[in-house]
Amino acid sequence: MNEKKETFFRVNPEQYDSLRLEAQAVSPEEQSKFDEVTRMVCEAFVKTFGGFLTQEQRDYFFNTSVLTVEDGYLKRMEQHWEATDTKINPMEILNGVYYKSYKNQLVAKGAKNKGGSGESVSAEESCGQQFWSGRIPAAVPFKKDGKIISVDSKYLVPVREFEQMVDTLTDDEAFASIYNFVATNNWAQIALHEKIHTVLDPNLPLPISECAADGYQKIIFANSHWQGVPTYFGRSAEIYWRELLKEFNGDLSLLAFGNLEEPKKSEIFGQLASRFTPKQIAKIFPDTTWKTKKMKSKSKKK
Ligand SMILES: [Zn+2]
Numbered sequence: 424m425n426e427k428k429e430t431f432f433r434v435n436p437e438q439y440d441s442l443r444l445e446a447q448a449v450s451p452e453e454q455s456k457f458d459e460v461t462r463m464v465c466e467a468f469v470k471t472f473g474g475f476l477t478q479e480q481r482d483y484f485f486n487t488s489v490l491t492v493e494d495g496y497l498k499r500m501e502q503h504w505e506a507t508d509t510k511i512n513p514m515e516i517l518n519g520v521y522y523k524s525y526k527n528q529l530v531a532k533g534a535k536n537k538g539g540s541g542e543s544v545s546a547e548e549s550c551g552q553q554f555w556s557g558r559i560p561a562a563v564p565f566k567k568d569g570k571i572i573s574v575d576s577k578y579l580v581p582v583r584e585f586e587q588m589v590d591t592l593t594d595d596e597a598f599a600s601i602y603n604f605v606a607t608n609n610w611a612q613i614a615l616h617e618k619i620h621t622v623l624d625p626n627l628p629l630p631i632s633e634c635a636a637d638g639y640q641k642i643i644f645a646n647s648h649w650q651g652v653p654t655y656f657g658r659s660a661e662i663y664w665r666e667l668l669k670e671f672n673g674d675l676s677l678l679a680f681g682n683l684e685e686p687k688k689s690e691i692f693g694q695l696a697s698r699f700t701p702k703q704i705a706k707i708f709p710d711t712t713w714k715t716k717k718m719k720s721k722s723k724k725k
Contacts, residue, residue: 431480431622431681439487442559446500448491449564449571457564457614458488459576460607464615467643475676480622487621489614490561491571497561511718514626514692517699521716522629525708527655560617565606572606579611581648608650616640624681630704630713631695635679638664659707667695 447454465484473481492500515521564571578585578600585604589597619636627635637654641661644651667675671691677683678691704713 431483432620432625433483439559443490446490446492446496446561448493448496453571453573454488454491456574456576457491457610460574460579460611461489461614461618463576463579464611464643465618467647468615468619468639471643471646472639472676475673475680475682476622477682480680484618484622487560487618489617490559491564492561494563497563500559500561512626514624515628516718517628517630517696517704518701519718520701521718523714523716525629525633525711525713527711560614560621562610562613562617565602565609567602572602574607574610575603576607578604578607579649582650585650604650605652609652611649612640612644612651612654615643623679626681627679628696628699630699630708631679634660634664634667634699634707637661638668655710656708657710659709663707667698 449457462485469476469481469484476484511521564574566572577588580588589600592600616636619639620632623632623635633656637656637660641651641658642665643649671678671694674683674687674691675695678688678695683691
């Protein structure tokens with residue numbers, strides 16, 4: 424019998440729980456509010472794209488939340504995965520280049536302006552600028568003056584509905600609620616992006632994976648008339664993914680979520696690989712630098 428291939432990232436529940444206890448940046452009561460927002464965006468996603476997922480993937484999508492973590496903890500997680508993740512997959516290679524990770528130049532620029540190290544900016548200056556995709560979805564919540572701003576699912580509404588809510592409040596309450604509105608929509612967006620990564624085929628090259636996660640998330644937000652917040656990827660990844668979806672129809676989504684069978688899979692992947700040239704990747708992600716590794720040889724290992 425064939426070895427069962429892993430089509431999506433899966434966290435062992437005990438490992439997840441222990442990480443959650445160790446890393447959670449907010450109280451359990453607050454975390455449940457974050458989880459409720461995460462659940463809402465997950466439902467919207469599965470309603471639209473759930474048909475491209477297996478039942479197992481749909482279950483997993485709902486059963487894992489997104490960890491709220493502090494910046495430093497995220498770095499540790501990143502280093503851990505970087506150190507342990509040495510496998511190179513054939514599908515990771517685009518034009519002989521293997522994409523290891525990426526960094527957004529806007530983050531570096533912001534830090535430089537502030538006289539920082541160029542490594543990161545404080546979260547209050549930038550909405551959820553750091554997160555960890557795949558494996559264990561985690562994100563740094565939106566902060567103001569170093570304090571995490573609460574989220575509430577009642578704020579995950581179209582902007583017109585929010586304006587109507589604000590009309591019933593005093594000026595002070597209205598002002599405060601704007602932060603909750605931004606924090607909620609910011610979290611909703613990051614949580615969905617990261618959750619999508621957990622069900623994407625982990626063998627996809629990073630630029631394709633990012634284009635897909637960003638594209639699906641923004642499609643869901645547009646369909647739901649949710650506000651979202653500007654992201655580092657701008658709109659070009661979303662626009663490009665929409666174009667590709669039109670061209671390849673359901674096959675693209677099946678490939679993205681690891682559920683397209685051979686030989687169709689290799690055929691579509693080959694076409695995608697020829698589209699995602701370094702020049703095209705730079706165009707889709709204008710402010711992103713990719714950490715890459717050139718393959719010595721694409722042929723067999725010695
Ligand atoms: Zn991503």
